[in-house]
Amino acid sequence: MLANALLLALREIRRNVLRSSLTGLGIVIGVAAVITMVTIGNGATAQVTSDIAALGTNLLQVRPGQGFHGPGRSRVSAAAFSVEDATAIRGQVAGLKAVAPVAQRGLQAIYGNQNWATTVAGTTAEYLTTRNWVLAAGRAFTGGEVRSGKAVCILGATVKKQLFGGEDPLGTHIRLQKLSCQVIGVLAAKGESGFGHDQDDLVLVPLRAYQRRIAGNTNVNMIYVSARDGVSTSKVQGDIERLLRERRHIGRGDEDDFFVRDMREIVGALTGTTRVLTALLGAVAAVSLLVGGIGIMNIMLVSVTERTREIGIRLAIGALEREVLMQFLVEAAVLSSFGGLVGIALGLAAAALGAKALAVPLVLDPGIVVLAFTFSAAVGLVFGYFPARRAARMDPIEALRHE
Amino acid sequence: MISPAPPAPPAPPGPAGPPTRAPAAAPPLVALAGVTRVYGSGPAAMWALRGVDLTLRQGEFVAVMGPSGSGKSTCMNILGCLDTPTAGSYRFAGVDVGTLSRDQRAYLRRDSLGFVFQGFNLLARTSALENVELPLIYRGLQAAERHERARGALAAVGLTGWEDHTPAELSGGQQQRVAIARAIVTRPAMLLADEPTGNLDSARGHEIMALLTGFNRDQGLTIVMVTHEADIAAYADRVVRFMDGRVEADGAGGSA
Numbered sequence: 001m002l003a004n005a006l007l008l009a010l011r012e013i014r015r016n017v018l019r020s021s022l023t024g025l026g027i028v029i030g031v032a033a034v035i036t037m038v039t040i041g042n043g044a045t046a047q048v049t050s051d052i053a054a055l056g057t058n059l060l061q062v063r064p065g066q067g068f069h070g071p072g073r074s075r076v077s078a079a080a081f082s083v084e085d086a087t088a089i090r091g092q093v094a095g096l097k098a099v100a101p102v103a104q105r106g107l108q109a110i111y112g113n114q115n116w117a118t119t120v121a122g123t124t125a126e127y128l129t130t131r132n133w134v135l136a137a138g139r140a141f142t143g144g145e146v147r148s149g150k151a152v153c154i155l156g157a158t159v160k161k162q163l164f165g166g167e168d169p170l171g172t173h174i175r176l177q178k179l180s181c182q183v184i185g186v187l188a189a190k191g192e193s194g195f196g197h198d199q200d201d202l203v204l205v206p207l208r209a210y211q212r213r214i215a216g217n218t219n220v221n222m223i224y225v226s227a228r229d230g231v232s233t234s235k236v237q238g239d240i241e242r243l244l245r246e247r248r249h250i251g252r253g254d255e256d257d258f259f260v261r262d263m264r265e266i267v268g269a270l271t272g273t274t275r276v277l278t279a280l281l282g283a284v285a286a287v288s289l290l291v292g293g294i295g296i297m298n299i300m301l302v303s304v305t306e307r308t309r310e311i312g313i314r315l316a317i318g319a320l321e322r323e324v325l326m327q328f329l330v331e332a333a334v335l336s337s338f339g340g341l342v343g344i345a346l347g348l349a350a351a352a353l354g355a356k357a358l359a360v361p362l363v364l365d366p367g368i369v370v371l372a373f374t375f376s377a378a379v380g381l382v383f384g385y386f387p388a389r390r391a392a393r394m395d396p397i398e399a400l401r402h403e
Numbered sequence: 404m405i406s407p408a409p410p411a412p413p414a415p416p417g418p419a420g421p422p423t424r425a426p427a428a429a430p431p432l433v434a435l436a437g438v439t440r441v442y443g444s445g446p447a448a449m450w451a452l453r454g455v456d457l458t459l460r461q462g463e464f465v466a467v468m469g470p471s472g473s474g475k476s477t478c479m480n481i482l483g484c485l486d487t488p489t490a491g492s493y494r495f496a497g498v499d500v501g502t503l504s505r506d507q508r509a510y511l512r513r514d515s516l517g518f519v520f521q522g523f524n525l526l527a528r529t530s531a532l533e534n535v536e537l538p539l540i541y542r543g544l545q546a547a548e549r550h551e552r553a554r555g556a557l558a559a560v561g562l563t564g565w566e567d568h569t570p571a572e573l574s575g576g577q578q579q580r581v582a583i584a585r586a587i588v589t590r591p592a593m594l595l596a597d598e599p600t601g602n603l604d605s606a607r608g609h610e611i612m613a614l615l616t617g618f619n620r621d622q623g624l625t626i627v628m629v630t631h632e633a634d635i636a637a638y639a640d641r642v643v644r645f646m647d648g649r650v651e652a653d654g655a656g657g658s659a
Contacts (some may be wrong), residue, residue: 004540004541004543007540008540011529011533015526015527015528015529016528309524310526312524313524313525313526313537314537314541315485315509316483316485316512316518317512317513317518317537317538317541317585318509318510318511318512318513318514318516318538318541318542319509319513319541320506320509320510320541321505321506321509322506323541396485397480397485397486400520400524
C-alpha cells in the first residue's frame, strides 16, 4: 500500500512540477537557514575556543588598575609593577610553571631601508612558556642575556615578513629607537586573535634592555603567570592577590589597585556567548522551518480543493479513504523531505561560503543535518495530515460534481 | 447507420462472460427493492427516490431515461455504490450493499464496477496509458501486468498508438474512449455510463455506442446508461423511464 501511495504521489508531483517545487520551497529555505546558522555558529565557537587556547593555557594576567572602571575611578592612578613583584610571585606563590613580567609600547622597527610600526615587549624567556609561543627559528633568551639586558631580540612572524621578506634575519641587527639589537630568534605564526588583533606583530627584547634603552624607567606593565597543569587557577589567583595587596600596602577594606584575570573565565564567557548566539540563530531559523511547514499545509489545502474532481474520480474507481489519505500524506512528506535535502545542500554551501567570508573554520555537525532532515519530513507529515484527511473524507458524488 | 440491437427479453449471458457468479440459480446481478432516498429531513426533506423496484440480469444493456430531477442520477449513484438507500434494499450479485462499510463499497466498485461520465473525467496532464492504469494501481497489480492490460484496453477501444497522449492532446471522442478503456480494464461485471455521449457530436456519439454495444454483445458486459437522446437509448435492450422518483415505464428498447 505504501509502495502504491508512493507511486501515485510521485506521479502527482511529476504532473505539476511548478506547484510541487513551490510547495517545497518554504522547507528548502527553512532547512538551509538552520544548517547555515548552526554550522557558522559552531565554527565561530571553535574559532573563539582555539584563539583563547592560543593565548596560553592556565594563564593569569596581572595588571595594575581595576578590571572594570567604576564611576569616577581610573586605572591611570595605579602604580606600575616592578621586576621585584614578579620575582616575589615566582618565589612565594606555589604551583607556578612560569612568570613573565612585561613592559611594552608601540615603536618603529627598522632594518636597512625597511621600517614597520610594531609592538616591542621587554620580558624574560618565560614569556614564551606563558603565552604558548613556539620558536620557528633561532633560540630564546638565555638567563645571562635577560640578567644583563643584552641587545638581542626575537621577531614575530609579521615583523619578520615586513622587514626581511624571504631573507634569513638570524644574526642581523634591527634598530628599535636608539637600541640596535641582534635577531636571535623568530616566533612561529599564531595568526589573528579572536579579537581581530595580529598576535604575530611584535618584537621581544630582554626586559632590562627595554627598561634602560627604550622606556627609560623600571616599570613593568603586566605580569603573565602560568600555573602548572592540575593546579587550581583560582587558588593561584587568590594567592597572587594576597601577595600583591601586601606588597602594595593596600589596607584592609580598601579596593585592589590591580587585577588578576583568569583567561579560563574569558574562554568560558566567550564560548558561552557564541553558544547562546548559535542557539538563538538556530531557533530563529527553526521558526522559518515551521513557517515552511505552514506553507506546505496552505498549498496542499488549495491543491486539495483544486483537485476535488480528481479525488472524486479516484474514489469512484475504488480508492479507499485511507489510500487517498496515504497518497496526500506521502506527497507532502516526499515534497518536504526533498525540500529538506535541497535545503541541506544549499545550507552547507552557504555555510562554507559564510565560514570563508567570516574566516571561521567550517565545523560540520552531522547531528544537525540529520535533525534538520528528520524535522522537515516530520513537518510534511504533520502539516500534510489535515489537507490529506480533508481529501480522503470527500463525498465522491459531490467531488465528481465539482467544477 | 448502425442498427440498434434487437429486443431480447431473456438476455443471453455471454459465453466468455466476466468473472461474476454464473451458476444456474444465480441471483440477479442487481436487485433494487423499495429503494427510497431522502435528502435532508423534516419539512425540507427532498424525496429523490420513492420506492424503486428494479431487477437487472447479467448481460443486460439498459438505458435509463427521464427528465432532470426524476431520480435517475440518484438511482445511478446507488447502483454505483457511491450512495446508499435511505430505505429499501440494494442487492448486488446477492450482496446487500446497504450493510457494507464505506471501504467495502470501495472494494466493490474497484472489483465489479466501471464508470463512464459525461465529462470524461480523465486526470489532466496524465497520459492515456497512465489514466487507464489508475484502477489497476489501486488493485495492486505489478507494473508489467498493469502496462499490458492497459495497452490491451486501449487497443480494445481503438486507441493503439495514442498511449502517451494526454487528454489535452486528444479529441472528445478519443477522451471518452480512454475513459471507457479505464472502466473496462478491470473487467467489471457492470458498467455505469452517465450520458456518455452527452458532450460529443452525433457521429462521435454513435461510435461510442458501437463500442459499448460491442462490449455488451461480445463480453456479456452489463451496461446501465443514462441518456436523454432517444436514438442513443435505442441501442439498449431495455429502457427504464423515471418520473418523480419512481419507475414510470420499463420495457424493451425502442418501444418504451
